[in-house]
Amino acid sequence: MQVYIQKATSITALMAECGLAAFIFFFIPSLYIKKLKISLVNHFPGVNEEEQAGVKKMVARWLTHCQFTLQELSHCFTQVAVTESLPKQEPALQALFNAVGNKVCRNCNLYPYCWEREFYRTYQYLLDLFSRAETFGQVTAADFPDNLKNRCVRLKELAITITCLYETYKLNQYWDKRLAESRKIVETQLKGIADIIEDLFNELTFQIENGGRDELQIKQKLKQANIPVHEVKIIKYDTVGPEVLLYRQVCDHKVDCRFRTEQLLTGLFGVSMTAGFYYCPWLKEEEEVCCLRLYPGLKYQLKVGLAKIGRGGNLVCGDSFTLSQLREGKVALILSDGMGTGTQAALESAAVLSFLKNLLETGLSQDLAVKAVNSLMLLRSSRETFATVDLMMVNLYTGQVDFIKIGAPPSFLLHRKQVSVIQANSLPAGVLQDIEVTSVQRKLITGDILVMFTDGVWDAFSEAGAEKEVLKEVLLKISHLPPPEAAELIITLAQNKISEKGGEADDMAILVASLV
Template sequence: MEKIDIYPFQRADNKKSVNKPLKISVPSLKVFANRARYLCSVETLPIIIMAFLCGRTLLFGELSPFGIAFAAGITAVFPEYGLLSAILALAGYTTVLQGSNLAATFGATALIYLLLGKYHLRFRQLRYGPSAVVLGLTTIIKTGVFAYQGADLYRYLTIFFEAALAAGLTYIFFRAAPLLKLKTVRTFKREERLFIVCALVGILAGLNGWQAAYVNVQRAFSSFIVLVAVFIGGPGWGAAAGTLAGAVPSLTSLVVPGLMGYYAFSGLLAGIFRHFGRIGIALGFLLGNILLSVYFNGPASITSALAEGLAAVALLLVFPVKGLHRLRTIARVSFGEPVKSARDQRIRNYSARKIRDFGRVFSEVAKTIEQVSSDLQTSGEDDLQQLFNGITGKVCADCSLYRICWESEFYKTYKNIMDLLAVLELKSRVTEEHIPTDLQKRCIRLKELAITINCLYENYKTNHYWKRKMAESREVVSGQLQGIATILSNLANEVRLDVQMQEDIEAILKSELAKSGQSVMDLTVVSLGDGRLEVNVSCPSCGGKMHCSKKINPIISKILGQRMTVFNNNYCARKTGESICEFKLHPARTFDVNIGMAKAAKNGGIVSGDNCSTVELRDGKLALVLSDGMGVGAKAAMESSATIDLLEQLLETGFDKNLAVKTVNSILVLRTPEETFSTVDLAVLDQYTGKAEFIKIGAAPSFIKRADRVDVVRHSSLPIGILNNIEVECIEHHLQPGDVVIMVSDGILDSHKDSANKEEWIVTLVQSVITTDPQNIADLILNRAIKNAGGLSDDDMTVLVAEVAAGPVQ
């Protein structure tokens, strides 16, 4: 802003006043240029064109409601464009009106802009507010101007009819103007469909009178609209668009509406040849155009008809194919049959309700089984009471000293039997010598008592073992049913989504992939909302050459105009061994994650008991899993591999991470009576938000290398497969580009035996590392750990490193 200093007049007798410059800000040319560039951007181009052409629209040769209505609707919805639309509408009026009619229209438009522009927030909340303003001001101003000139009754009726039309159009433009800035595809409302029709009528009528050599611009553009309609919807759309385009000249020039049949027949004929593409549409339209032109107007009109048809065909051929397919998608979604959409929505809601009901059933069954399992766990005291009853029934019931032992000396006898059971639990069998001395003095059936207790206790242990197994099994089933209930609930929410299949984009992608030599068996494109697309691809196996990410993904990303990433490539044929590869493409995420891993078996062996993996989950999340099986060698490898496989399946299916870990624990507890366990080190990274969630079950600490420090993530708990119930605690961290997550097994930590704090040497080493390459970091840590151990590792060692990097710019 340029500053101009202006010194005001100073009174001589005012001693308190001080000469201070009065600063006035005058906008510079740069500010004006920026505003002009903003108002003339591509985004405002439709408003500019429509405002000027609506101003030029004259109905029946004397009514001009479109310009005022469009300026009023835009001012009420987008006040920043109000002045621009009003000026352009007035510019259009100057080309078709003159004299007092032009002056009255100028005055009405200016007052409407001033009133709606100043109080647009109030009028925006009133459904019919802008329409009432247009009706009132247009009627008052034009009536006043023409009354001053002495108008007749016909003029007053014309004024009122024009004001009423302007008010109705204002309502349509006001309710549907947000369409001009719509970013996503959706079903249009009634007012929005009327807006499109009125906008087309205004544009076509505004082109009236323009001529370029042999070409009538209005007719050429009408023909182009018919051709686009045929491409979008076929013969029916072409005939409808032809009827609309043919009706406009009769509204503007008071001519016989013969052009309606002219354009309708041409559109119908073009639609018949639609299957031959744009060339077929063009040839069909030109054929109908020339035939009817000769029939209605004679051979002399063939030159102009051919010129107008060729101009429309040229516009169709130069129009981008992607734009035409985009218009077809918008038309199918926006003008879809309401009854069908409502019926489909009802079917989706009904299906979602049924799925949710099934989910509730599974949830209730899970709660019931959990309650039964809880009851079984509390039945241990009852079993012990039954053991005492068996002892008294078989040994003491008919004894002469029963009253003394179990009535007079009850507590002593009870304590003596409990002590004997404790000895039995330690030694597995008792004899008369193990019976407490106090009980030996009173009992006359010592040998019988020892034999009976041995037998009954063996039965008690067996029953207790199987009851515990039943309780554990019920807990596993309950957890799995609860997980299924959660999955069904999520599925019900997905079913309720209005997922739109992008068939036009599918056709383009298949065509371009075929031209590039990529064989695709099936391809579907689904709109996920917010402008995001999901592309599902099935293709012949490439034998693990990663054609999905190296060849197919770049082609699809280029066509869609946004970078996509391969999702769910865990089912690559090189892993599954199948002849068909299936994968998905999702929009590129905010963060990329690069993985590095290094492993070494104990004493240089071949089989390591540690295992690690990465799993791509839904919603742009990546799971890092590391597991250390009990011991070393093949058996430990089997345990850790089973743990990771189970976790992968549960997480990919949709189980919550906490429930997945608990389910794996229960399965490992039930799988074998032998003592087996594995550690679980799980990190789930959200590649859209950078949030990292760590779950550690008996696992070694993890490390997060940041720009200025190294954070240690630790949690103490027993490994899975030992206790029936485990508490899963989630530790959250937020990651930034450049951060590195390092997960290690206990063999890495224990390699430095001289250090009291086993984590310290890793923190020191990671801090000194300059590189952020995950594979180099993993190799460096493993080599240093082997060196610390004296050249041969005393335990299996594994390092899993994930580097968080910023995603590429779209």
């Protein structure tokens, strides 16, 4: 490096300035330098950041266009459904009568008599014959009234034509109904995807406006508190304040990071920031990164206990469970019982849970998500496979819980020391093409306990049809226990019940949740 100095005497001044700068740099605490770095990044973004902002704006415009297109497509399907639901100009029966006249009677010498002079009588005859075809599936020449038998020279041909036309009519009705149902499904799915894209647009818009400054500051604060995180995301919704998602390496489940993180973010945001689950909700031991979601101003939290065991004490259990932290203060608790036992059943139930959880986390409604899982179960294998779905959606702001059961046994709610049974009659996912998703809603208060389990536990307590009463008594006796202990105890009691009967216990899984 060459330094050009106009006067030799300037060297002393230059060295003095450099020394003073070095002295100031080394004696300023690193915390203030980091703050200065963040401040400079915020006020003087580099070229790369400007380019990234431009790309984000372009993507935001593209998302808006996609959302508009999907909404228009959904609207088109709605218009088609409304149009086809209007009364048709030519009733279906009239079309059938015209087809009979054209196919059988048009070239008959008696056509003017039957279809012109005696039109109303012929009309009544055909109406009665089509009614008989609807009742018995077919008509024969013997079913014709005497007046028509004596006059018509094409009885056999007429009977065959009426039977065939009615079968075709019923088949067309069936496919018209299926087409309308398919259009409704597509309309709902398009609207659901449009809503998801709208959420992505809102999230991206917030990031563009914020420029990532808050995420960077939170990451720096957590690092200083010895809570390293890989990524920080702030998501802003209109209904509630900003939610924070933290991605970090999986710890030893002592949730110390959660308590310290809550305190730190509460101080930064000026509002209580808490997780939805009191205990660590991360159940995937094989994964290296966990996600912690913190919500502003939650009214409730859930303490959850989980337990499961395979058939006959086997370590591989065909029943699976999972927990999910969703947007706007909602959490999902899901159980699934795969067909059969062992490894294959475990794969089936795990696939159902993974797919359902991912759909819910993308923002899809619970009804649409469950229907999508059912369709997946029907398509993913040529052999007969099915799995139950037991879903609980809890709103931690309002205390409302939605129960959705697809082939699952009853759940129990302990409310004010009274036990109520939540049940629904429906087949498991993967059995029928179309399933009716119905939810049961309840309002929870602090101290309420929710219990859901698979049929292995339910069958263990079966005593002459008194399963509900036996389980109610058990739940009342153990309601004082923490949820993890209560779940383990119920599994143990169920195994003991099976042993007393001399049988072999089926796969068992149980989930106990307490609102705090």
